[in-house]
Amino acid sequence: MRVTAAQISCVLGDRAANLRKVRDFASRAKRSGAELIVFPEMIDTGYSMPTIKEYAASWKEGAVPELQKIAKELVLGIVCGISDRDGESIYNAQVFVDANGKIIAKYRKTHLVTATPLDERSCFSPGHEFISHRWGEFNIGLTICYDLRFPEVCRTLAVGHNVNAFVTSSAWPSVRVGHLQVLARSRAIENQCYLILANRVGTDDGVTFCGSSAIIDPSGAILAAASVDREELLEAEISKDVINAVRTQIAVFAHRRPDLY
Numbered sequence: 402m403r404v405t406a407a408q409i410s411c412v413l414g415d416r417a418a419n420l421r422k423v424r425d426f427a428s429r430a431k432r433s434g435a436e437l438i439v440f441p442e443m444i445d446t447g448y449s450m451p452t453i454k455e456y457a458a459s460w461k462e463g464a465v466p467e468l469q470k471i472a473k474e475l476v477l478g479i480v481c482g483i484s485d486r487d488g489e490s491i492y493n494a495q496v497f498v499d500a501n502g503k504i505i506a507k508y509r510k511t512h513l514v515t516a517t518p519l520d521e522r523s524c525f526s527p528g529h530e531f532i533s534h535r536w537g538e539f540n541i542g543l544t545i546c547y548d549l550r551f552p553e554v555c556r557t558l559a560v561g562h563n564v565n566a567f568v569t570s571s572a573w574p575s576v577r578v579g580h581l582q583v584l585a586r587s588r589a590i591e592n593q594c595y596l597i598l599a600n601r602v603g604t605d606d607g608v609t610f611c612g613s614s615a616i617i618d619p620s621g622a623i624l625a626a627a628s629v630d631r632e633e634l635l636e637a638e639i640s641k642d643v644i645n646a647v648r649t650q651i652a653v654f655a656h657r658r659p660d661l662y
Contacts, residue, residue, distance in 0.1 A: 402537055405430040405438045406635040408614040408627045410603030413447035414456050420445070420467050423481065426634055431475045433636050436500070437536065439568045439599040441614075442482035442546050443493060448572040449606040450524040457484035457491045465496055465504065473502030478536060482545060482570030485509060490526040495543045495570050497534055506534040508543035512551055518608065519574070521547075533562040538641040539595075540564045546571040549584040552591065559592040560654070565619075565644050566595040573600050578611035578629060590621040593647050593654075595639050602630055619647040 407426040412418045423440060430438040442448060445464035446456045458464070464483045472479045478500050485494035485507075493513070497506035509528025513521040531554060533542045542558035544567055549555075558564040567588060573581045581600065589596040596617045601610035614627040616637040624637035648654065 402437070402539070402640075403433065403435045403636065403638055404597055404616065405433065405435040406597050406599040406614045406616060406625070406627075407438055407440050408600060408602055408612050408631075408633045408635065409441060409444065410601065410632060411444055411447040411605070413449055413452045413605055416445045416456065416458075416464055419447070420464060423468070424471050427471050427475055427477055427479060429634050430636075431477050433634075435477065435636065437478040437480070439597045440479070440481040440570060441599045441601040442570045442572040443484060444481060445483045447605045448601065448608070448610075450521070451606075453484055453491065453524050457486040459486050460496070465498075468496060468498050469502040469504065472498040472500060476500045480541075480543070480568045480570065482572075491524055492528060493521065493525045493545060494528075495545055495568075497541070497543065506532050506543060508532040508545070510545040510548065511554070512547045514547040516577075531558055531562065533558055533564050539566045539639070542567045542594075544569045546573060549581070549588055552588065555588045555592050555594070559594055564592075564594060565641070566597065566639065567592075569596065569598045571598060571600040572605075572610055573613075575609045575611040575629065578613055581611060582613055582615075585615060586617055586621045586623070589617040589619060591653070593619040593644065593651075595619060595644070602632060619644050
């Protein structure tokens, strides 16, 4: 299956402009033969806590209806990081829309970052469950940015949900670009899963994002990698046969000792 990751910048508070860019990158992905495209974190509002507080919308009123329209028109699966206003709470969320324009999965970020200069707790409520969904031969686990620092997230998805591909929507800052690159490969290697990372570029409220989006195979090989500062569309083929080969060669799941963990 051909998959893509869109490394994009965003315009703070301009949902319409950001969705036009989503449509452009999704159209490019479709022309390349892709069946799935992954977008970064909080692409509807941009990544700024004051802006998110002002512009975050419910899924019936915000970006989701347009994402459904784009997916249906292009016959393309879309995973996208967006705002999710629910009553008095705002969530940092991912939506997974299938090629018919149907919402098939929704994830609310479970780990809120508090590393300087960011504190998501001032804006977001945390989610309380991990989410996966079947997509062809793949069982895809949803993750957002800071989740990569918690190996329990991907391990729970791999063991408890039988996930074999992770999708990560991210707005990771340049100051810790080395961490992102190591953590993304680590989550793929230790779980023998594909990892499709779509990270932001550009600067929001003084925070510059580090790009470095990547598509990584279950052995940790980087199938496609982006720059640290330019908008790009990454493309790669992923295969269930590769997953099976890696897991046969080193049977880490059979060798686990849950009695000791």
